[in-house]
Amino acid sequence: MNRASLGDGSTCGTVREALGTATTHLAAAGITDASVDARYLVAHALGIERAALLRAPERALDSDERHRLADLLARRVAREPISRIVGERAFHGLTLALNAETLDPRPDTETVVNLALALAALVDAHDGPLKILDLGTGTGAIALALLAALPDAEATATDISPLALEIARRNAERHGLANRIRFFRSHWLEDVRDRYHMVISNPPYIPSGEIATLAPEVARWDPRAALDGGPDGLEAYRTILADASRVLEVSGFVVFEVGHDQAAAVSAIALDHGLAPAPLNWPLLRDLGGNTRCVAVATSGRNWKINLGIVDQGG
Numbered sequence: 001m002n003r004a005s006l007g008d009g010s011t012c013g014t015v016r017e018a019l020g021t022a023t024t025h026l027a028a029a030g031i032t033d034a035s036v037d038a039r040y041l042v043a044h045a046l047g048i049e050r051a052a053l054l055r056a057p058e059r060a061l062d063s064d065e066r067h068r069l070a071d072l073l074a075r076r077v078a079r080e081p082i083s084r085i086v087g088e089r090a091f092h093g094l095t096l097a098l099n100a101e102t103l104d105p106r107p108d109t110e111t112v113v114n115l116a117l118a119l120a121a122l123v124d125a126h127d128g129p130l131k132i133l134d135l136g137t138g139t140g141a142i143a144l145a146l147l148a149a150l151p152d153a154e155a156t157a158t159d160i161s162p163l164a165l166e167i168a169r170r171n172a173e174r175h176g177l178a179n180r181i182r183f184f185r186s187h188w189l190e191d192v193r194d195r196y197h198m199v200i201s202n203p204p205y206i207p208s209g210e211i212a213t214l215a216p217e218v219a220r221w222d223p224r225a226a227l228d229g230g231p232d233g234l235e236a237y238r239t240i241l242a243d244a245s246r247v248l249e250v251s252g253f254v255v256f257e258v259g260h261d262q263a264a265a266v267s268a269i270a271l272d273h274g275l276a277p278a279p280l281n282w283p284l285l286r287d288l289g290g291n292t293r294c295v296a297v298a299t300s301g302r303n304w305k306i307n308l309g310i311v312d313q314g315g
């Protein structure tokens, strides 16, 4: 690669040229939003904020920066997501580090956090702290977003992966939340002993056979264990719901993220275990696109009934 180009004759001597070249390069590789990604990668190669690029279009790139940029572009062309390349992702107002053993937190999951926040207001915690259990915490996304929004809550977060727990712990420290969360390794509820007001999870829910059909950013780069929900995608829900009553307080809820067509099936599993799923037409279960992406389950139908009449299904 010559000094000022990406090896294809295109120049990237200045920030302006680098942005143009990077955009062209990414678009040619079939990356949508090439100009957005180009800004992330040029800023990352230079170690500056994206906004600073606009202020310094004529800033020259030195040869280290050009090499760094070429490496970053090659990674993106191999479909590595921007969040993995830069090592972090914005989620519900927090910046979260991620690694190879964590799912890349998604905007879908912000819907689950918002639902949980609405339900948190309905829990009767008898003046004690609201106790939250996040199963398969990954980066810590759900638990940390909830703690950031609920100053009186405490959380326990589990994951099967020690490396995920390590990064989640660091994310907790980064946001000053470490004193209200504890982490431990567990396969779903296996090693959980205490009771909680809210058990929440975004478990793996892709049917095993469909993983290969997902976008390469997901299929190649998200950890398989964070995606694979078994033959029909519902294995984790079955495992968790079979044992949920044991870890729920009397006034308690389970909140799940589910695949776009799984809400009815997951609700049916909850009913089989004597729990009370919220009606699927409840608006809070839907994302901004109108898809039902969450299931909320109460210990008893009474818990829905007492609440402002938003939900009334008897019990």
Ligand code: GLN
Pocket: 102, 103, 104, 105, 106, 109, 135, 136, 137, 138, 139, 140, 141, 142, 201, 202, 203, 204, 225, 226, 227
């Ligand atoms: N709870 C984490 C998240 O929502 C990880 C979920 C997963 O790995 N399936 O990002």
